[in-house]
Amino acid sequence: MAVITTVEQIGEFVGETVTIRGWLYNKRSSGKIRFLQIRDGTGTIQAVVVKKEVSPIAFAASDTLTQESSLEVTGTVRADSRAPGGYELMVRNIEVIQVAEDFPITPKEHGPAFLLDNRHLWLRSAKQHAILRIRSHVIQAAREYLNREGFILFDAPILTPTACEGTSTLFETDYFYGERAYLSQSGQLYAEAGAMAFGKVYTLGPTFRAEKSKTRRHLTEFWMLEPEVAYAELKDILSLAEQLVSHLVLSVLTHRTEELRVLERDESKLKSIVPPFPRITYDEALDILRQQGVSHEWGNDFGTAEDTLISQQFDCPVMITHYPLTAKAFYMKTAPDNPDVALCVDVLAPDGYGEIIGGSQREDDYQTLLKKLEAHKLPREPFEWYLDLRRYGTVPHSGFGLGIERTVAWICGIRHLREAIPFPRMLQRIYP
Numbered sequence: 001m002a003v004i005t006t007v008e009q010i011g012e013f014v015g016e017t018v019t020i021r022g023w024l025y026n027k028r029s030s031g032k033i034r035f036l037q038i039r040d041g042t043g044t045i046q047a048v049v050v051k052k053e054v055s056p057i058a059f060a061a062s063d064t065l066t067q068e069s070s071l072e073v074t075g076t077v078r079a080d081s082r083a084p085g086g087y088e089l090m091v092r093n094i095e096v097i098q099v100a101e102d103f104p105i106t107p108k109e110h111g112p113a114f115l116l117d118n119r120h121l122w123l124r125s126a127k128q129h130a131i132l133r134i135r136s137h138v139i140q141a142a143r144e145y146l147n148r149e150g151f152i153l154f155d156a157p158i159l160t161p162t163a164c165e166g167t168s169t170l171f172e173t174d175y176f177y178g179e180r181a182y183l184s185q186s187g188q189l190y191a192e193a194g195a196m197a198f199g200k201v202y203t204l205g206p207t208f209r210a211e212k213s214k215t216r217r218h219l220t221e222f223w224m225l226e227p228e229v230a231y232a233e234l235k236d237i238l239s240l241a242e243q244l245v246s247h248l249v250l251s252v253l254t255h256r257t258e259e260l261r262v263l264e265r266d267e268s269k270l271k272s273i274v275p276p277f278p279r280i281t282y283d284e285a286l287d288i289l290r291q292q293g294v295s296h297e298w299g300n301d302f303g304t305a306e307d308t309l310i311s312q313q314f315d316c317p318v319m320i321t322h323y324p325l326t327a328k329a330f331y332m333k334t335a336p337d338n339p340d341v342a343l344c345v346d347v348l349a350p351d352g353y354g355e356i357i358g359g360s361q362r363e364d365d366y367q368t369l370l371k372k373l374e375a376h377k378l379p380r381e382p383f384e385w386y387l388d389l390r391r392y393g394t395v396p397h398s399g400f401g402l403g404i405e406r407t408v409a410w411i412c413g414i415r416h417l418r419e420a421i422p423f424p425r426m427l428q429r430i431y432p
């Protein structure tokens with residue numbers, strides 16, 4: 001019996017006979033040789049089937065194999081610098097598990113609607129595979145960074161009695177005994193309770209926005225990473241944000257080079273993502289827009305178009321602070337030197353990618369928070385527990401939310417968020 005291994009590990013077995021379990025990605029033939037591209041989830045390798053070196057049954061099998069047929073291939077590992085990945089498998093035997101039906105996704109071009117209808121199969125293609133491996137790595141690197149910095153993972157609930165980010169994008173559902181429940185827009189409010197209990201916490205989970213907008217930057221279900229820190233002011237989370245983001249980029253550059261190559265990502269652009277990131281205020285961002293010939297009324301938040309224009313002016317993520325209070329959520333702390341602006345930050349990824357992080361210092365004074373709830377026409381009762389955090393040992397505290405899909409899309413250099421999550425949920429899509 002040959003050792004069972006993976007394409008990723010195959011370099012450890014040069015000269016030995018191993019078995020790879022996978023699927024046929026592609027094949028071509030030349031006389032008495034068949035070249036099978038086998039993918040096994042960890043990578044792809046070329047398996048060379050020479051007629052006189054395998055049984056007639058195995059050789060015949062290599063001819064019947066269709067795209068995505070499942071198979072186990074046993075062969076000798078050969079190092080070959082010309083082969084993609086650096087290794088080839090000289091086949092001794094082929095065990096066919098299933099000859100697949102005609103696979104709908106062929107190497108030819110398909111439209112996005114067709115690909116999205118077949119998302120469950122599209123996941124197997126090289127580009128999607130690379131993006132989702134980078135996504136997995138980004139999450140792993142984020143956890144690694146925050147754990148190292150002494151943060152505690154603090155899972156927030158998904159079913160909640162209140163809105164965190166305004167009532168216009170709430171998914172509502174029936175709860176028991178006539179109560180309503182809402183799918184969480186953000187774990188933040190709960191993370192604040194966590195920060196008062198543990199000092200430094202983070203939540204990581206799915207969040208929901210009933211966004212009626214049909215842009216390439218909006219999903220109705222997306223994942224957010226939300227660090228929250230007690231005794232931290234705005235300036236403290238600005239440095240946390242730039243340290244975290246540059247760690248994520250550096251980690252992908254170091255550990256996911258093959259995937260970045262598949263995506264043809266310009267790595268030099270990622271290599272220039274080093275702290276400190278430029279910091280500007282909302283007012284300075286307005287000046288940039290004005291220089292670009294765009295007039296934007298003071299008081300309104302920036303939309304996709306403004307974010308794109310501003311972030312095109314920078315090679316590094318830019319941190320925009322001090323937005324008008326009117327543009328932001330109820331929980332943000334007012335700047336001590338200007339009653340009209342919030343101690344908050346949006347981080348925009350460069351090259352027009354736009355917002356990847358939103359965060360702030362939180363209002364920590366009981367009376368002021370009460371007034372802010374009223375000003376935003378939010379009911380007091382479901383927020384009593386949140387007000388308690390200001391009754392029992394309140395301290396300055398701050399945090400932010402990093403959108404996983406926005407960050408992954410930017411690092412991968414892909415245009416649309418829908419490819420940065422295994423099964424995207426959008427205005428007009430909930431299948432598959």
Ligand code: NSS
Nearest residue numbers: 186188218219222226356357358359400401403406
């Ligand atoms: O609305 S945010 O700007 N901020 C919050 O939710 C805070 N409560 C986070 C916090 O302070 N703990 O969203 C944060 C990020 C934003 O920068 C995007 O990267 C991402 O979440 N985000 C989205 N990604 C995909 N689709 C949609 N619809 C979306 N909305 C926000």
